[in-house]
Amino acid sequence: MSSPAVSLPVPRIPRVHGRLQDIPGDRPKRVLLASPRGYCAGVDRAVVAVEKALERFGAPVYVRKQIVHNIHVVTELEAKGAIFVDEVDEVPPGAHVVFSAHGVSPAVVDAAAARGLQAIDATCPLVTKVHREAVRFARDDHEILLIGHTGHEEVEGTAGEAPDHVTIVNSPAEADTVVVRDPEKVVWLSQTTLSVDETMETVRRLRVRFPKLLDPPSDDICYATQNRQVAIKKVAADAELVIVVGSANSSNSVRLVEVALEHGARAAYRVDYADEVRQEWLEGVATVGVTSGASVPEVLVQDVLAELADAGYRDVEQVRTAEEDLMFSLPKELRQDAVGRRDERALGGRSRA
Numbered sequence: 386m387s388s389p390a391v392s393l394p395v396p397r398i399p400r401v402h403g404r405l406q407d408i409p410g411d412r413p414k415r416v417l418l419a420s421p422r423g424y425c426a427g428v429d430r431a432v433v434a435v436e437k438a439l440e441r442f443g444a445p446v447y448v449r450k451q452i453v454h455n456i457h458v459v460t461e462l463e464a465k466g467a468i469f470v471d472e473v474d475e476v477p478p479g480a481h482v483v484f485s486a487h488g489v490s491p492a493v494v495d496a497a498a499a500r501g502l503q504a505i506d507a508t509c510p511l512v513t514k515v516h517r518e519a520v521r522f523a524r525d526d527h528e529i530l531l532i533g534h535t536g537h538e539e540v541e542g543t544a545g546e547a548p549d550h551v552t553i554v555n556s557p558a559e560a561d562t563v564v565v566r567d568p569e570k571v572v573w574l575s576q577t578t579l580s581v582d583e584t585m586e587t588v589r590r591l592r593v594r595f596p597k598l599l600d601p602p603s604d605d606i607c608y609a610t611q612n613r614q615v616a617i618k619k620v621a622a623d624a625e626l627v628i629v630v631g632s633a634n635s636s637n638s639v640r641l642v643e644v645a646l647e648h649g650a651r652a653a654y655r656v657d658y659a660d661e662v663r664q665e666w667l668e669g670v671a672t673v674g675v676t677s678g679a680s681v682p683e684v685l686v687q688d689v690l691a692e693l694a695d696a697g698y699r700d701v702e703q704v705r706t707a708e709e710d711l712m713f714s715l716p717k718e719l720r721q722d723a724v725g726r727r728d729e730r731a732l733g734g735r736s737r738a
């Protein structure tokens with residue numbers, strides 16, 4: 386006798402961007418959410434500086450370069466009345482101009498002053514620290530091998546402090562070929578947002594060639610960059626796919642993708658927004674790692690988590706490797722407003738997850 390027909394409930398097959406997802410066997414789908422991630426103290430301070438300047442002086446307030454390297458942040462500030470320019474000669478004489486978190490060279494400061502601009506310096510104090518190191522070593526006539534990326538605003542600003550003493554080293558391979566005047570008087574400094582591992586490899590190769598190479602007095606790669614890399618290394622070891630929220634011109638975000646791939650992730654991608662997550666990335670994937678660069682508001686991470694939840698990745702586990710509570714006071718031109726106001730930034734605050 387044949388069995389009666391049974392009508393079974395049809396399981397919900399998750400979709401991303403309208404296409405069906407493969408279910409990765411019987412492995413549960415989950416998200417490993419890196420912590421720390423997102424906003425650092427320097428980015429928080431810089432963004433608040435523009436907002437406070439708009440409140441105090443009224444729109445428009447000009448900002449030289451992107452205040453931080455995140456398209457969402459820039460777009461939001463533009464909507465509030467900020468005008469982003471490439472150089473200070475685009476700013477009307479007498480207007481307020483904010484220098485970005487990445488810092489500026491003395492030549493830019495001088496050009497702003499010559500134009501009668503009212504400058505507000507939102508350079509991250511940890512970038513300023515590297516500037517001071519460059520000035521000090523140049524004063525002692527050391528040749529400075531600045532490990533960083535040619536063309537990055539931070540590198541331009543630091544190199545501009547001592548242009549006759551700085552040579553940029555872009556990669557470990559360049560460490561093998563860089564030419565110095567006096568191998569006995571060489572020091573290395575670095576951009577704040579590099580891969581720690583790659584930078585140490587560059588230094589190792591430099592030291593083979595220049596045994597008297599001096600180290601910076603303290604880490605130039607900042608606490609936020611290091612903490613986010615440590616967290617994503619731990620996540621990547623257990624994740625088949627890593628999604629990094631951050632913009633293409635964000636050095637520390639791009640480094641997070643590289644670090645994830647070097648530490649176990651089968652694939653890693655950077656997205657600005659949740660709708661850039663592609664369904665094919667998730668095919669056969671049980672564990673997705675998620676993190677964000679130091680210039681990324683938390684709201685963008687939450688959007689990605691919502692997208693992943695729609696695709697069945699509802700189980701979110703925090704992977705915390707450090708606590709962060711550093712805050713910087715606002716630029717002195719705005720200081721009567723005291724420190725940045727992370728708590729007000731309900732959706733964009735720094736990671737304390």
Ligand code: SF4
Pocket residue numbers: 425426427428486509510511512577578607608609610637679
């Ligand atoms: S990433 Fe580091 S150096 Fe850059 S703004 Fe943040 S704390 Fe400052």
